[in-house]
Amino acid sequence: MSKLIDLRMGLFLAALFIVTVLVPIASTLDQGSALSIPSYLIPLMGKYLCYAILAVALDLCWGYAGILSLGHGAFFALGGYAIGMHLMREIGARGVYANPDLPDFMVFLGWNELPWFWYGFDWFPFAAVMALLVPGALAFVFGWFAFRSRVSGVYLSIITQALTFALLLAFFRNEMGFGGNNGLTDFRDVLGFSLSAPSTRIALFVLTAIALAACLLIAKAITVSKAGKVLVAVRDAESRTRFMGYRVENYSVFVFTVSAMMAGLAGALYVPQVGIINPGEFAPANSIEIVVWVALGGRGTLVGAAIGALVVVAVESWLTANFPDLWLFALGALFIIVVLWMPNGLLGLVEKLRLRRKPAPDPNTETPA
Amino acid sequence: MSAQLFLDGVHRSFDGFKAINNLTLSVDKGELRAVIGPNGAGKTTMMDIITGKTRPDGGEVLWNMSTDLTRMDEASVANLGIGRKFQKPTVFETHTVEDNIRLALKAPRGVFATLFHRTGKAEEARVTALLDQIRLTHLRAEDAANLSHGQKQWLEIGMLLAQEPDLLLVDEPAAGMTDAETMETAELLKSIAGQRTVIVVEHDMDFVRALDCRVTVLHQGSVLAEGSLDHVSARDDVIEVYLGR
Numbered sequence: 001m002s003k004l005i006d007l008r009m010g011l012f013l014a015a016l017f018i019v020t021v022l023v024p025i026a027s028t029l030d031q032g033s034a035l036s037i038p039s040y041l042i043p044l045m046g047k048y049l050c051y052a053i054l055a056v057a058l059d060l061c062w063g064y065a066g067i068l069s070l071g072h073g074a075f076f077a078l079g080g081y082a083i084g085m086h087l088m089r090e091i092g093a094r095g096v097y098a099n100p101d102l103p104d105f106m107v108f109l110g111w112n113e114l115p116w117f118w119y120g121f122d123w124f125p126f127a128a129v130m131a132l133l134v135p136g137a138l139a140f141v142f143g144w145f146a147f148r149s150r151v152s153g154v155y156l157s158i159i160t161q162a163l164t165f166a167l168l169l170a171f172f173r174n175e176m177g178f179g180g181n182n183g184l185t186d187f188r189d190v191l192g193f194s195l196s197a198p199s200t201r202i203a204l205f206v207l208t209a210i211a212l213a214a215c216l217l218i219a220k221a222i223t224v225s226k227a228g229k230v231l232v233a234v235r236d237a238e239s240r241t242r243f244m245g246y247r248v249e250n251y252s253v254f255v256f257t258v259s260a261m262m263a264g265l266a267g268a269l270y271v272p273q274v275g276i277i278n279p280g281e282f283a284p285a286n287s288i289e290i291v292v293w294v295a296l297g298g299r300g301t302l303v304g305a306a307i308g309a310l311v312v313v314a315v316e317s318w319l320t321a322n323f324p325d326l327w328l329f330a331l332g333a334l335f336i337i338v339v340l341w342m343p344n345g346l347l348g349l350v351e352k353l354r355l356r357r358k359p360a361p362d363p364n365t366e367t368p369a
Numbered sequence: 370m371s372a373q374l375f376l377d378g379v380h381r382s383f384d385g386f387k388a389i390n391n392l393t394l395s396v397d398k399g400e401l402r403a404v405i406g407p408n409g410a411g412k413t414t415m416m417d418i419i420t421g422k423t424r425p426d427g428g429e430v431l432w433n434m435s436t437d438l439t440r441m442d443e444a445s446v447a448n449l450g451i452g453r454k455f456q457k458p459t460v461f462e463t464h465t466v467e468d469n470i471r472l473a474l475k476a477p478r479g480v481f482a483t484l485f486h487r488t489g490k491a492e493e494a495r496v497t498a499l500l501d502q503i504r505l506t507h508l509r510a511e512d513a514a515n516l517s518h519g520q521k522q523w524l525e526i527g528m529l530l531a532q533e534p535d536l537l538l539v540d541e542p543a544a545g546m547t548d549a550e551t552m553e554t555a556e557l558l559k560s561i562a563g564q565r566t567v568i569v570v571e572h573d574m575d576f577v578r579a580l581d582c583r584v585t586v587l588h589q590g591s592v593l594a595e596g597s598l599d600h601v602s603a604r605d606d607v608i609e610v611y612l613g614r
Contacts, residue, residue: 227483229472233461240459243420244532245447245478254480 003224004217008347012303013213020209024202039198043273046205048313050270053212055293055309056302057262060219062291063300064228065255066235067152070287071160072263074167075135077281079264081171082134084184084277085118086127087195091188104186105179115177124191131268132261139260140253147249147256152238161284168282183278190272201273208269212306215262219302222258231255292331295338298345307346372434373398373566374419374536379428381414381590388414389425390590398535401562403577403598404570406587407610412570413456415587416538420453421446448478452534456541456570458521462514466505466524469513470496473528495531502557503527518545526557536566543576555579574598586610 005013023045029036054076061067093100097107102114120126142163146156174180193200222228233241234248242248271277280286289312297308312334319327342349372395381389389411396402406412417423419430421443430438438446447453461469471488474495500506503523508516513524522542529537539558543551555576558567562582571577577584577598584601586594588610594601601607 222484225484226471226486226488227480229464229468230483232463233472236461236463237459239422239443240455240461242443243447243453244473244528245444247444247478250480 004220008301008303009216009220012306013216016209016213020206023205027198027202039201042198042201042205043275044317046201046208046273047270048310049205049208049212050266050273051290051293051309051313052306053208053215053266053269054263054290055297055305056212056215056219057259057266058290059294059297059299059302059305060222060262061255061259062294063302063305064223064235065231065252067252067256068154068157068291069160069256069259070157070284070291071162071164072259072290073284073287074160074164074282075139075260075263076267076270076286077164077167077171077277077279078135078138079131079267080271080277080281081178081184081267082121082127082131082264083268084187084271085121085178086124087187087190087272088179088184089118089122090190091186094188095186103179103184105174105182105184106177109174117177128268132264135264135267136257136261139257143253143256144249147252150249161287164282164287165284168279168284171279171282179278181279183276183280184271185276185278187272187275195272195275204269204273208273211265211269215265216302216306218258219262222255223302227251227254289331292335292338294345296334296342296345298347301345301347304345304347311346371398372396373400373432374568375429375431375434376415376419377429377431379415379418379430380426381418381423382426387590389418392428392587392591394585394592396536396566396568398566399563401559401567401580401582402569403580403582403584404568404587405572405574405577405584406593409589410587411590412587413540414590416453416540416570419446419538420451444478447532447534450533450535451538452529452532452536453538454525454529454540454542456544458518458525458545460513460516460521460524460528462512464513465510466513466516467496467500467509469524469528470499470531473531475531475533499527499531502530519547519550522546522550522554526554530561534565536568537561539567539569541571541573542569543571543573548575551576552579 023037023042026035026037027039027042031038054072058069058072061069088103091103095104097104099107102111106114121130146159151159170176171178172181178184187195189195190200193203223231230241230246230251234251238248267281293309293312294305295308296312297306298304315330316327319330338345344351374396376392376394379389379392380387392411392415404412404415414423418425419438421438421441425439432438432449436449461472464472471492474492476482476486497506500509503526505520505524505527508520513521516524522545526542542554542558546554551573558569558580561567569580584596584598585592586601586607593610594604594607
């Protein structure tokens with residue numbers, strides 16, 4: 001158990017728990033009170049937590065197994081689309097065209113019946129399973145071909161980038177049946193609860209916090225297991241691992257699939273909170289930004305990845321609100337700073353400062369991988 | 370005794386260069402065999418072919434006279450009981466010394482087997498015994514990256530032993546070792562032979578002499594001579610190959 005919840009994990013989970021308890025309380029306070037949080041901020045914070053889940057997902061496969069995916073945004077978007085499709089079905093006859101059988105965009109395109117791949121999405125559990133299964137299946141098939149052919153390193157990064165770009169182009173097309181350029185939006189309810197009601201927003205926020213904690217613990221459990229050690233072994237000396245009898249491709253496919261499913265979960269929680277999913281989520285730049293989060297927080301630390309995501313998106317929100325032109329420069333500068341001076345990210349920096357203060361380091365402290 | 374490993378007429382060329390040319394070699398169960406030869410004689414390619422890294426263009430590699438290794442990948446060959454040590458010591462640098470051994474221990478290699486693996490007492494005892502044997506007990510909690518070159522060589526040999534292979538392929542184990550370490554390594558390999566088959570590729574003649582075993586001389590991808598070290602080193606063609614370059 002102590003292997004699962006070390007100091008860093010414990011502190012982070014405690015902080016997450018406190019925030020998860022305090023935010024709903026603060027949001028129900030009288031609007032005049034100094035501590036009250038306006039209701040519109042809650043989905044924003046929920047969105048940040050979704051990004052943190054996404055960062056943990058990428059750190060699991062990049063930080064530990066050395067698989068630098070530049071296409072994790074695709075798995076996130078697919079999870080989002082799966083839930084988005086369900087939310088579209090829940091609108092029912094309340095759309096602009098008041099068509100009880102078809103979403104607005106299909107009526108607009110002049111379609112007469114629901115495409116087969118929309119079947120089942122009326123039912124929430126089906127959509128929820130699909131939000132995990134579709135990204136997982138795509139990652140499994142993609143990984144199976146890529147890792148069996150021993151594609152790795154920069155080549156793998158490039159084809160994952162191509163994957164998300166191909167999906168971006170495909171989802172832009174109206175004929176695909178996912179709302180084309182506009183994507184899916186105008187959602188009303190989830191499971192009968194209005195998405196604009198403060199209580200629904202709080203519930204989604206709390207759910208996202210729980211999901212983040214669960215993903216962190218699952219990822220941690222994988223990395224401290226013997227399988228996790230094999231993954232690090234693959235990262236550091238792939239052929240040694242093969243000659244030892246481990247099937248490297250199976251380990252890579254496994255971790256890539258688990259990671260993609262986590263990304264799908266993040267997307268599924270993201271869409272009801274932001275109220276829209278469109279092909280823009282497949283943009284290659286989004287996937288690259290995830291890499292910046294993980295690099296900034298600290299590769300191979302899990303908690304660091306989550307912190308990195310929270311820090312970067314918080315800075316992004318602040319900058320785009322106050323100095324909209326500066327954000328991309330700031331992002332580029334952050335990336336350069338991390339590469340040049342913080343190879344182990346924020347957590348690595350904290351660790352370094354801690355060791356400098358303590359001249360004789362405790363031999364039992366785990367050094368960051 | 371029956372041949373544990375039998376290479377029969379193996380060929381392999383790279384861009385027209387015949388790295389392995391009609392190589393036929395037989396190694397008995399429990400034997401200690403040294404393979405020597407000048408640079409480019411095909412020693413490493415031979416190892417690559419046996420361990421499934423490189424597919425030969427022709428010929429057979431038979432394990433226990435029944436299984437053809439040429440159709441298998443590295444993991445399958447390793448799981449048959451063939452362990453390999455690289456020329457450059459290759460250990461998992463960010464893992465501790467004991468975790469390096471733990472990963473190598475003979476155990477199911479599947480994803481789910483390792484995911485739900487629990488370390489048992491017998492396993493810990495085995496790790497401790499192996500660490501004693503390679504004299505790294507005092508460094509067991511150290512990251513492998515912090516070991517010296519010679520210690521890494523020993524750790525890799527320990528990892529090989531942990532796999533409990535029937536055949537050990539050892540590529541230049543003495544490289545970068547002090548004279549004392551070289552002799553200790555020779556003693557260790559001699560003590561392993563008998564229970565396991567050991568093939569050592571080596572340049573260092575003092576080391577080969579210390580192994581005191583049958584020697585195969587490779588030249589241009591095939592066997593030039595075979596016999597005791599004194600026997601082969603007295604032959605004119607061997608002297609010419611070694612000194613004529």
